[in-house]
Amino acid sequence: MRLAFMGTPDFAVRSLAALVEAGHEIACVYSQPPAPRGRGQTLQPSPVHAFAERHGLPVRTPVSMKAPEEIAVFQALNLDAAVVVAFGQILLRDVLEAPRLGCFNVHASLLPRWRGAAPIQRALMAGDPVTGVQVMRMSEGxxxxxxxxxxxxxxxxxxxxxxLTERLAEAGARLLPPTLAAIEAGTAIETPQSAEGATYARKIKSAEARIDWSRPAAELDLHIRGLSPFPGAWFEASSEKGPVRVKALLSRVEEASGAPGTVLDDDLLIACGDGAVRLLRAQREGKSAQDAADFTRGFPLAAGTVLA
Structure with a gap:
């Protein structure tokens, strides 16, 4: 089919690669505009934009798909369908109805649970035992x-x-080509979402990232893993040069007790409001992420240390 692909982060690259491999004609790739990244804050293309350029695919990076001129360009592509994967912009009806067969979204949750911007993080932070990836026909909602x-x-x-993002990206890439084939053949079954059980996966805010050691260990473990690797749940530890911010990137719950925020041994077991978490991977400010053993060799947190 003649397709447009609309996506921005690494999660979307797998799906675009699957469409290219399946032999579809990619008339245009849409992605968010280049943004400042890295220590130098130089403008860099998104992962989808970079992939498209490497494969010789035409790319557009509109600031807004609501602009009349962008809608006109999209309509003029004469598409069979458009595929949207974590694009990051709202599409108006004129865009959704432009392709012959419609616009289709690859979404990383089991809808109607976790509609919105951060379904993977929210599923983890909520303690969901199962999530998934779905292909749906896009609507204005x-x-x-x-x-x-x-x-x-x-x-x-x-x-x-x-x-979890890696596994869901792979699942979405597997699901997409046969689903598009069924849509083209007219054999796809489209099932309305349930009217019950809808939840909204609001965007992660930086204020959520700080660790509150007074919370139960089970909650903090989900908090840490749900925000890893970005933005990273963090706490402060004292050093000779003053407070140091440390990101907790991987943890597990253990049975132990103590005053919340107290380090209970020399291997990063930390007391919480109920129980304790052992940090398995961490990252000091300005340093690379490390497994616990390497981290404590360079920045020991001795038993009895109280973290903020």
Whole structure:
């Protein structure tokens, strides 16, 4: 088919690669505009934009798909369908109705649970045992369209938002080509979403990232893994040069007790409001992420230390 692909982060690259491999004609790739990244804050293309350029695909990076001139360009592509994967912009009806067969979204949750911007993080932070990826027909409502295909993914006890994103991206890439083939053949079954059980996965805010050691260990473990690797749940530890911010990137719950925020041994076991978490991976400000053993060799947190 003649397709447009609209996506921005690494999560979307797998789906675009699957469409290219399946032999579809990619008339245009849409992505968010280049943004400042890295220590130098130089403008860099998104992962989808970079992939498209490497494969010789035409790219557009509109500031807004609501602009009349952008809608006109999209309509003039004469598409069979458009695929949207974590694009990051709202599409108006004139865009949704432009392709012959419609616009289809790959969404990383089991709808109607976790509609919105951060479904992977929110599923982990809520302690969901299972999530998944779905292909749906896009409508003007936020992630409210009819579901066409589903693959479920179990969330493991050591999953982070990073590892879960990888698995869901792979699942979406597997699901997409056969689903598009069914849509083109007219054999796809479109199922309306349930009217009950809808939840909204609001965007992660930086204020959520600080760790509150007074919370139960089970909650903090989910908090840490749900925000790893980005933005990273964090706490402060004292050093000779003053407070140091440390990101907790992987943890597990253990049975132990103490005053919340107190380090209970020399291997990063930290007391919480109920129980304790052992940090398995951490990152000092300005340093690379490290497994616990390497982290404590360079920045020991001795038993009895109280973290903020």
């Amino acid at each position: 936020l992630d409210e369209g009819d579901v066409i295909a589903t693959e479920t993914v179990r969330i493991g006890p050591l999953d982070t938002a990073g590892t």
